[in-house]
Amino acid sequence: MPPPRAxxxxxxxxxxxxxxxxxxxxxxxxxxxxxxxxxxxxxxxxLLHSDRGLALxxxxxxxxLLHHAVPLLAQRQLPATFFIxxxxxxxxxxxxDWSALREAAAAGVEIxxxxxxxxxxxxxxxxQAIAQLDGCRRAIEDRLGVAVRTCAYxxxxxxxxxxxxxxxxxHLTCGTRLRYLRAxxxxxxxxxxxxxxxxxxxxxRRVHRPSGRAYLQFRALLREARTxxxxxx
Numbered sequence: 001m002p003p004p005r006a007x008x009x010x011x012x013x014x015x016x017x018x019x020x021x022x023x024x025x026x027x028x029x030x031x032x033x034x035x036x037x038x039x040x041x042x043x044x045x046x047l048l049h050s051d052r053g054l055a056l057x058x059x060x061x062x063x064x065l066l067h068h069a070v071p072l073l074a075q076r077q078l079p080a081t082f083f084i085x086x087x088x089x090x091x092x093x094x095x096x097d098w099s100a101l102r103e104a105a106a107a108g109v110e111i112x113x114x115x116x117x118x119x120x121x122x123x124x125x126x127x128q129a130i131a132q133l134d135g136c137r138r139a140i141e142d143r144l145g146v147a148v149r150t151c152a153y154x155x156x157x158x159x160x161x162x163x164x165x166x167x168x169x170x171h172l173t174c175g176t177r178l179r180y181l182r183a184x185x186x187x188x189x190x191x192x193x194x195x196x197x198x199x200x201x202x203x204x205r206r207v208h209r210p211s212g213r214a215y216l217q218f219r220a221l222l223r224e225a226r227t228x229x230x231x232x233x
Contacts, residue, residue, distance in 0.1 A: 004180040004213065005047055007192040010058045013068040019196055020060075024068040030195075030204050035076045039208070043079040043110065044150055045171055048187070054207075056080040057174060057192065059114060059152055061088060061096040066104060074107045083114035083152040083174070086139035098143045105144050112150035113137045113170070122157035129162050134169065150174070153189075163188040178220040180213065 011020035013027050034041055040053030047055040056073075058065055061084035073080050082104060088095035096104065105111055113136040115121065121129040137148040149171040156176025158166070166173045166188040177191035185191065197219045198204040206212030 004208065005050065005053055006180045006207065007044065007047065007055045007057055007174060007190060008198075009174075009176065009192040009194045010056070010069075011060055012062040013064050014062075022195055022199060024064075026199060026201065027068060028072060029201050030198075031072055031076055031078065033201070033205055034078065041078045044081055044174075047181070048172065052208075057112075057152065058082045060085065060118065061101070061114070063092075063094055063096050063100060066096060066100045070104050070107050070109060073109065077108075079108065079110070081110040081112050081150055083112045083150075084136075084140070085114050085116065085118050085154075086136045087117050089139070089143070101140075102144055105146055110150065111140050111144060111146060111148065112152060113140060113148055114152050115154050118154045120155050120157050121153055121162055122159050126159070126161050126165075129159070130165055133162075133166070137169070158189060178216065178223055180216075 010022060013024045014021050015023045040050065042050055042053045042055055044055045044057070047053055056078065058069065058080060061082050065082065069080070084096065084101065089098050089101060101111055113133050115132040116135045117132065119132060121132060133151055140146065140148045150173070151166060151170045152174040158175065163186065172187045172190060174192055175189045176194065178194060179191045180193070181191065193216060197216060198207060203212060203215060206215070
């Protein structure tokens with residue numbers, strides 16, 4: 001059986017221990033492992049046409065990525081995609097502002113849309129959900145002068161109608177379902193592996209092994225069960 005393809009999801013690189021954070025030292029060890037093992041790390045669009053490899057994605061555009069991710073990725077020539085909220089880029093603060101995003105793009109990082117604001121797009125009217133993603137795309141293209149071909153839904157949530165629109169608006173769009181890629185996956189709702197479950201470097205090293213696949217499938221079942229329990233009457 002060939003090694004599976006997967007899209008990895010990162011958020012913030014900091015030592016806080018939060019569920020959306022990964023320690024910078026752990027991230028460096030992960031990237032070292034990918035480089036040492038010559039693991040194919042591909043741009044998102046190319047991963048879909050390959051029979052193996054990983055793609056690296058970072059949601060929300062935290063400012064610490066400029067210090068802990070961009071130089072490391074450039075040094076190792078590893079492609080990555082940052083999914084950003086355009087309102088956060090305007091505000092700056094803990095998030096990458098337009099100047100920092102311009103620097104990341106110049107270093108080879110792809111910038112994708114994540115909405116104007118970080119809203120649950122499954123809980124707003126369709127025109128508003130479309131406006132969130134389309135407005136973010138236009139802001140990125142206007143500010144950075146790059147074509148925006150990729151998108152990720154905030155919280156990984158969408159509706160069938162929004163996905164139908166996304167198929168025509170973007171080359172591909174990511175959700176947050178915890179699993180590896182399959183040949184027949186919907187390009188408007190691609191699954192990803194949240195690196196929260198791979199913070200232990202031993203598990204990260206097994207991401208392409210049967211034991212790693214079994215572990216992540218088990219975590220996916222647990223997450224699905226928790227979701228069902230949380231919405232039970």
